Amino acid sequence: MSETSIPDDRTLTDEGLAPARAGRILLIACGALAREILDLKKANGWSHLDLTCLPAKYHLYPEKITDAVRETVAKHRAEYDDFFVVYADCGTGGGLEQACEEMGVQMVAGPHCYSFFQGNESFAQTAEDDITTFYLTDFLVRQFEAFIIKPMGLDRHPELRDMYFGNYEKLVYQAQTDDPALTEKARDCADRLGLAFERRFTGYGDLETTLKAL
Amino acid sequence: MSEEDDIILSELDDEELVQQMFDDLYDGLKEEIQEGVNILLERGWEPYDILTKALVGGMTIVGADFRDGILFVPEVLLAANAMKGGMAILKPLLVETGAPRVGKMVIGTVKGDIHDIGKNLVGMMMEGAGFEVVDLGINNSVEAYLEAMEAEGPDILGMSALLTTTMPYMKVVIDTLVEQGIRDDYIVLVGGAPLNEEFGKAIGADAYCRDAAVAVETAKEWMGRKHNSAATA
Numbered sequence: 141m142s143e144t145s146i147p148d149d150r151t152l153t154d155e156g157l158a159p160a161r162a163g164r165i166l167l168i169a170c171g172a173l174a175r176e177i178l179d180l181k182k183a184n185g186w187s188h189l190d191l192t193c194l195p196a197k198y199h200l201y202p203e204k205i206t207d208a209v210r211e212t213v214a215k216h217r218a219e220y221d222d223f224f225v226v227y228a229d230c231g232t233g234g235g236l237e238q239a240c241e242e243m244g245v246q247m248v249a250g251p252h253c254y255s256f257f258q259g260n261e262s263f264a265q266t267a268e269d270d271i272t273t274f275y276l277t278d279f280l281v282r283q284f285e286a287f288i289i290k291p292m293g294l295d296r297h298p299e300l301r302d303m304y305f306g307n308y309e310k311l312v313y314q315a316q317t318d319d320p321a322l323t324e325k326a327r328d329c330a331d332r333l334g335l336a337f338e339r340r341f342t343g344y345g346d347l348e349t350t351l352k353a354l
Numbered sequence: 355m356s357e358e359d360d361i362i363l364s365e366l367d368d369e370e371l372v373q374q375m376f377d378d379l380y381d382g383l384k385e386e387i388q389e390g391v392n393i394l395l396e397r398g399w400e401p402y403d404i405l406t407k408a409l410v411g412g413m414t415i416v417g418a419d420f421r422d423g424i425l426f427v428p429e430v431l432l433a434a435n436a437m438k439g440g441m442a443i444l445k446p447l448l449v450e451t452g453a454p455r456v457g458k459m460v461i462g463t464v465k466g467d468i469h470d471i472g473k474n475l476v477g478m479m480m481e482g483a484g485f486e487v488v489d490l491g492i493n494n495s496v497e498a499y500l501e502a503m504e505a506e507g508p509d510i511l512g513m514s515a516l517l518t519t520t521m522p523y524m525k526v527v528i529d530t531l532v533e534q535g536i537r538d539d540y541i542v543l544v545g546g547a548p549l550n551e552e553f554g555k556a557i558g559a560d561a562y563c564r565d566a567a568v569a570v571e572t573a574k575e576w577m578g579r580k581h582n583s584a585a586t587a
Binding site: 202229231232233234251252267268271272291292293294296297300303304307308 | 467518
């Protein structure tokens, strides 16, 4: 059985990840979570879990997520005993949850990855105090240009920054790993957006406990 | 666009100038739009005509190309910023000249939501279409909406949310209107990226508006119905 190697972030962003076709449960995840899930899989010896990822760029086009998950389940229906969707609602407005119910497939609870990394309960408790907080994860710090700067046009029109971020006060870097270089990059991201900086180490939060239960 | 650098707006006739303003709005050129507005004013154009024919006309093209996936959010924001520059000149003049008023709208993002780009675009396009807009800004509680509606007496309540976590608050506001027996006094329009028509219906809104242009059309349509029902009552 071959272990899945982690593609580079650009591949995860644009193409996602194909399944290794090993394991009885197929995880269908956002490409932005590939590293974290493969890391957890390796650390815990979860050989019953296989992983396929949809392109991480769907983070920017959440309207594409639900149909893509449906297609992935349909495509691999005969090959696995079960499926688990490693997306939270992620901007689908309840559409993904409804689709999962219809397909008889479970998914991660919560509104988005920022919430399940921090822990859904904890995130809900601090949500009111954090409404002016902009979140980045390890992946999004690494891919700040591709997911924030370029799609928002800030590379071409930096003057738009305050139209996007004028109501935000703080950038919280939710660190999944201890990486000083990434922390510095996150601090730089905050500076570029004109926001105060805070690092919160979350580890894998509810992602780990959720997958452990499978 | 070196060719366009040579264009002297004041040398264009009215029709050419309006066409050029469409292009300048499309390209998000705020200073050129302000210059165009001033030229048309000097030529004796009514502020309301400049607003509707040059600015709204141009933004309508921007809106259509956004919907068709030709333009994206950054370009729309630049265009909106250019239009805002033109409107800043026209607004005081519109008050002086008593431009026709189609209706009045109170608008704001709901509690917990600070994302106001969509709301600002809707507000601007509604103003451009002749609505008086009272902008409550971001993060509005049900009390804030009710207070503003009592004080302002609008025809329309507009609520906006970008987050899946905040959009259910729209129902809280509408339910409160129902409880207080004032729901039917207002046209309730809702919008925001994660919403859809089904959600709008489920929470008891009159309509879901997928973008600013649709919001304007929907608002006009509902105002028309309101006038018709008032006329037949």
